[in-house]
Amino acid sequence: xxxxxxxxxxxxxxxxxxxxxxxxxxxxxxxxxxxxxxxxxxxxxxxxxxxxxxxxxxxxxxxxxxxxxxxxxxxxxxxxxxxxxxxxxxxxxxxxxxxxxxxxxxxxxxxxxxxxxxxxxxxxxxxxxxxxxxxxxxxxxxxxxxxxxxxxxxxxxxxxxxxxxxxxxxxxxxxxxxxxxxxxxxxxxxxxxxxxxxxxxxxxxxxxxxxxxxxxxxxxxxxxxxxxxxxxxxxxxxxxxxxxxxxxxxxxxxxxxxxxxxxxxxxxxxxxxxxxxxxxxxxxxxxxxxxxxxxxxxxxxxxxxxxxxxxxxxxxxxxxxxxxxxxxxxxxxxxxxxxxxxxxxxxxxxxxxxxxxxxxxxxxxxxxxxxxxxxxxxxxxxxxxxxxxxxxxxxxxxxxxxxxxxxxxxxxxxxxxxxxxxxxxxxxxxxxxxxxxxxxxxxxxxxxxxxxxxxxxxxxxxxxxxxxxxxxxxxxxxxxxxxxxxxxxxxxxxxxxxxxxxxxxxxxxxxxxxxxxxxxxxxxxxxxxxxxxxxxxxxxxxxxxxxxxxxx
Numbered sequence: 001x002x003x004x005x006x007x008x009x010x011x012x013x014x015x016x017x018x019x020x021x022x023x024x025x026x027x028x029x030x031x032x033x034x035x036x037x038x039x040x041x042x043x044x045x046x047x048x049x050x051x052x053x054x055x056x057x058x059x060x061x062x063x064x065x066x067x068x069x070x071x072x073x074x075x076x077x078x079x080x081x082x083x084x085x086x087x088x089x090x091x092x093x094x095x096x097x098x099x100x101x102x103x104x105x106x107x108x109x110x111x112x113x114x115x116x117x118x119x120x121x122x123x124x125x126x127x128x129x130x131x132x133x134x135x136x137x138x139x140x141x142x143x144x145x146x147x148x149x150x151x152x153x154x155x156x157x158x159x160x161x162x163x164x165x166x167x168x169x170x171x172x173x174x175x176x177x178x179x180x181x182x183x184x185x186x187x188x189x190x191x192x193x194x195x196x197x198x199x200x201x202x203x204x205x206x207x208x209x210x211x212x213x214x215x216x217x218x219x220x221x222x223x224x225x226x227x228x229x230x231x232x233x234x235x236x237x238x239x240x241x242x243x244x245x246x247x248x249x250x251x252x253x254x255x256x257x258x259x260x261x262x263x264x265x266x267x268x269x270x271x272x273x274x275x276x277x278x279x280x281x282x283x284x285x286x287x288x289x290x291x292x293x294x295x296x297x298x299x300x301x302x303x304x305x306x307x308x309x310x311x312x313x314x315x316x317x318x319x320x321x322x323x324x325x326x327x328x329x330x331x332x333x334x335x336x337x338x339x340x341x342x343x344x345x346x347x348x349x350x351x352x353x354x355x356x357x358x359x360x361x362x363x364x365x366x367x368x369x370x371x372x373x374x375x376x377x378x379x380x381x382x383x384x385x386x387x388x389x390x391x392x393x394x395x396x397x398x399x400x401x402x403x404x405x406x407x408x409x410x411x412x413x414x415x416x417x418x419x420x421x422x423x424x425x426x427x428x429x430x431x432x433x434x435x436x437x438x439x440x441x442x443x444x445x446x447x448x449x450x451x452x453x454x455x456x457x458x459x460x461x462x463x464x465x466x467x468x469x470x471x472x473x474x475x476x477x478x479x480x481x482x483x484x485x486x487x488x489x490x491x492x493x494x495x496x497x498x499x500x501x502x503x504x505x506x507x508x509x510x511x512x513x514x515x516x517x518x519x520x521x522x523x524x525x526x527x528x529x530x531x532x533x534x535x536x537x538x539x540x541x542x543x544x545x546x547x548x549x550x551x552x
């Protein structure tokens with residue numbers, strides 16, 4: 001999860017005058033975790049669902065509400081700039097959406113420039129999915145002029161000087177020679193043309209989602225900026241722009257909107273109009289439990305969460321949610337904020353109103369045994385989300401796409417389905433940890449969901465165990481020995497047969513079945529295919545296995 005670092009003095013400069021010890025005790029109560037701190041600065045981890053808190057300005061805004069120093073929706077004035085950007089049709093096939101804004105009167109002195117760069121990269125990860133979905137550019141507005149153009153250019157035309165270089169490069173040269181270009185080339189290299197943002201004099205601001213131009217580089221003395229956000233998801237583009245603009249406004253930035261002119265429509269960005277959701281008093285009391293609050297109490301708590309609210313009647317309120325709070329999708333999300341502001345530690349624990357006492361499920365007892373076996377074999381446990389996406393789950397793993405449970409309203413493009421296998425999540429983990437020492441030995445015990453028309457709800461939940469090993473000499477013999485040890489220690493018999501699993505090297509993979517008193521197992525193991533390894537940008541051999549537990 002994203003971690004931000006700031007100094008205690010930064011909070012004081014933003015109007016929060018609190019002793020360090022009290023601050024350390026209070027921050028975790030507003031859904032954060034203290035990673036580390038010393039006499040001057042603090043590292044705080046926030047859940048990815050709160051990207052608005054990934055800047056020190058956002059933290060200060062939320063904290064002021066939590067302690068009652070400032071309440072209600074912050075009022076950010078947005079004035080028209082009179083400027084616009086023209087979106088050419090050809091760019092629609094590459095990255096079709098763009099949001100534009102001007103912000104005057106910014107301050108990048110001291111550590112502020114570093115903070116905004118860190119903020120930008122955190123948003124690239126949380127909302128942008130490492131720039132695939134959303135990419136952000138921040139430019140010096142005083143060296144360019146409107147109107148702007150968002151175009152698709154041939155690979156060898158429109159040379160410009162990219163950041164940290166001193167000579168012009170073509171878009172194709174940037175993808176093959178520049179460090180950022182090589183890192184993010186996979187996002188656009190399969191297209192015949194590449195996106196560019198130009199000003200009225202054809203000066204190039206950036207080549208999204210790869211890199212900005214040196215011409216508009218932000219420096220400590222920069223006072224006025226342009227923020228561009230491009231991407232494949234219009235909603236996410238606007239969300240990222242709203243978060244950035246709101247953060248700058250917290251420290252005095254003057255937001256100016258710009259028109260985005262598509263062929264078939266014109267959109268004004270940013271749009272900071274609050275969202276409206278109704279919340280019910282009985283729902284809040286029931287979901288939180290251990291409390292008894294009325295409509296006026298809820299209104300006060302919501303204002304501390306930096307929302308506004310109108311009481312409709314004794315059981316219902318209309319809640320106004322600021323545009324930067326992109327995590328609020330449903331009434332239950334509002335109730336969560338009520339609970340946080342009430343302070344979780346103040347909620348009295350209650351036994352549920354049922355006539356039985358809970359005991360540990362037999363399967364979770366078995367999980368403990370499996371975990372002990374895997375740790376004893378030198379593996380480290382990984383816990384990933386059940387949600388994944390078709391590209392990673394099927395295409396990257398060389399698997400044919402089968403019937404699966406899809407998410408009807410996915411929040412992000414990389415969380416569109418519920419997994420039927422654990423292997424691709426482990427491969428993603430290895431991809432994210434290429435910088436760690438080898439060998440890497442990881443495992444996961446988790447649920448998967450299959451389509452099954454024989455059940456009442458047409459789905460079937462199943463438990464699986466999967467593991468991967470990555471090092472320079474990983475081979476079939478090693479993974480067979482590991483799987484044999486696992487199956488034996490869990491009390492199962494095992495039979496193996498040839499496998500044609502396309503995720504593995506043909507001839508170096510096997511299917512397995514096994515029996516025990518309380519059920520059976522089935523699965524596979526072997527050497528991961530080089531093509532799959534390349535799909536996840538790994539550089540060393542990977543071996544792995546997956547076992548499904550079938551209850552009697």
